[in-house]
Amino acid sequence: QKEVEQNSGPLSVPEGAIASLNCTYSDRVSQSFFWYRQYSGKSPELIMSIYSNGDKEDGRFTAQLNKASQYVSLLIRDSQPSDSATYLCAVNNGGNEKLTFGTGTRLTIIP
């Protein structure tokens, strides 16, 4: 079983709709959770981090964390074509400086 799991997609969402990306993790002691965005042919960039249960909002992005269910999600409101990318979920279980990445979900926003 992979430590961090994501649906690889592709996920297609109409422009202006809400895109919902999901991630589950296996290590219950995980403490820090991140979403990275990677455009095709480019390097990943950090877009959201979340450390405690609940929602965290930043502009059109909302990260949601449920540690009891070992589940973290990313919502993108008012989706734009420029949001088309692969979204990588990353988890840190504390005690070291290593992130474990999921395989990523490819998101396509349809104009």
Place this chain on the structure above:
Amino acid sequence: NAGVTQTPKFQVLKTGQSMTLQCAQDMNHNSMYWYRQDPGMGLRLIYYSASEGTTDKGEVPNGYNVSRLNKREFSLRLESAAPSQTSVYFCASSVGGVQAEKLFFGSGTQLSVL
């Protein structure tokens, strides 16, 4: 401010050849990392360095060696390249400590081993 710079951007090797991927950061970060990215496999950690003078194995270290030359530079060496090492390689850095998870990535190296 260049951030994380890695060279070369592209490289083609024959099986058995050796090469070194170079990485430098100008953000005064303590921690540096080497990842490889393969289709369907996500980013996998090869080696990392939490501070100057220290290196540790990641998830897939076999076939690789690293050197943390100084605080700025962290190189990755393939001593005898194999086709299984065909991949995109990313160098990354972070402040370290509780900020370790906020990684800043270089632009990547596309490596093909024939």
